[in-house]
Amino acid sequence: MARIIAIGDGMDEAINAASVILALGRPVAIPTETVYGLAADATNPAAITSIYETKGRPRFNPLICHMADLDMAEQHAEFDPLSRRLAEHFWPGPLTLVLALKPESDIHPLATAGLDSVGIRVPVGFTGDLIRHFGRPLAAPSANSSGKISPTSAAHVDGDLGDRINLVIDGGACEVGVESTILKVEDGEIHLLRPGGVSVEDIEAFAGVPVQRPKIAGAAIIEAPGMLASHYAPNAGVRLNATSVGRLEALLNFGNTAVAGQDDSRMVLNLSPAGDLAEAAANLFDYLKQADATGAVAIAVAPVPDTGLGEAINDRLVRAAAPRDAEGPVE
Structure with a gap:
């Protein structure tokens, strides 16, 4: 080691x-x-x-x-x-x-x-x-x-x-x-x-x-890191803009968003209860790792505003979800 x-x-x-x-x-x-x-x-x-x-x-x-x-x-x-x-x-x-x-x-x-x-x-x-x-x-x-x-x-x-x-x-x-x-x-x-x-x-x-900004996501020549369509991926699938979460999923919430089923999910972590995008960015990768460690089949992520640092957060989440984005909660 x-x-x-x-x-x-x-x-x-x-x-x-x-x-x-x-x-x-x-x-x-x-x-x-x-x-x-x-x-x-x-x-x-x-x-x-x-x-x-x-x-x-x-x-x-x-x-x-x-x-x-x-x-x-x-x-x-x-x-x-x-x-x-x-x-x-x-x-x-x-x-x-x-x-x-x-x-x-x-x-x-x-x-x-x-x-x-x-x-x-x-x-x-x-x-x-x-x-x-x-x-x-x-x-x-x-x-x-x-x-x-x-x-x-x-x-x-x-x-x-x-x-x-x-x-x-x-x-x-x-x-x-x-x-x-x-x-x-x-x-x-x-x-x-x-x-x-x-x-x-x-x-x-x-x-x-x-x-x-790029007109078409993923269309650019790879001239800098982080431009691959799939990146930052946990073992579990990642599902974005979730309004509900299944029993076999973990949830990453943001702010005071109400997410149906969260009391029965594998884990609930809030990127920022106060809705602070800087706090959410600082917590993002650690919370993805914690959620992944539960053995959840998927990680549901509540909507995050696409302004300020939210643009970077959503970029990472979209790339994390790219290979296997789910349609709905996994029961």
Whole structure:
């Protein structure tokens, strides 16, 4: 099983231990403000291969490359004026920008899936400090088996990948709880590739221009993580916009929504009794895991507003439900 080091027991110990594993070309599970990431040296092809192998992730799905700061990011990517403004305002934070890769960048093509662009983010807290100490960008998708529920605690990582990796850095529960928002600027327009921890409304309010959403879900070229139709999936089926729940199902409620049959269901968890979308986002993946652990045949999810962070929550739920969306309650 993986060694677990809590940041609270010593920041230097955590950074030094992680740096040793990274220098050996092996992946380390690290906390970010969004979800836990499976990090490895983005310039080392063997290290990147170890990410794909550990996760069972398809190699056509590119990896986000995490940087210590904007200065490091500029060594690897070309920033148009609007992308630079977005980076200066939202970094460090849960925003990823897809940018043109500089020819002189030593990020390996395995990390970009051979594309001439790269997804870059500057994370908050420990990961930024680790990258600064390590001195090279880290490729870091979520630290879970490919397609499964993303981890928001060290225990989630250990339960899934603990027998496949050497080290997990425990930074407690992730504050945001869903992955970063991914944007790409083309011809002065902002295109949303994945909703996430920064709401579209906040981006539009800052940038002063509308954010363009994909016209057809699932039709885009895979140029950023989280764009596969099926993703974030528990073992149980997921049923959305539920107004009733069966005895063999678990329920994820939101706010004070009345859901028929909830008293007889396997489990009831409320993403946010107060109807707070930030609280719901922070609870989403943990509650999906808890509901899945009951052995329920399906997880019924009450309606969640599709505004603010609700757009990211619903994006994850739609992808979790994609393979096996049920028509009604399972009795």
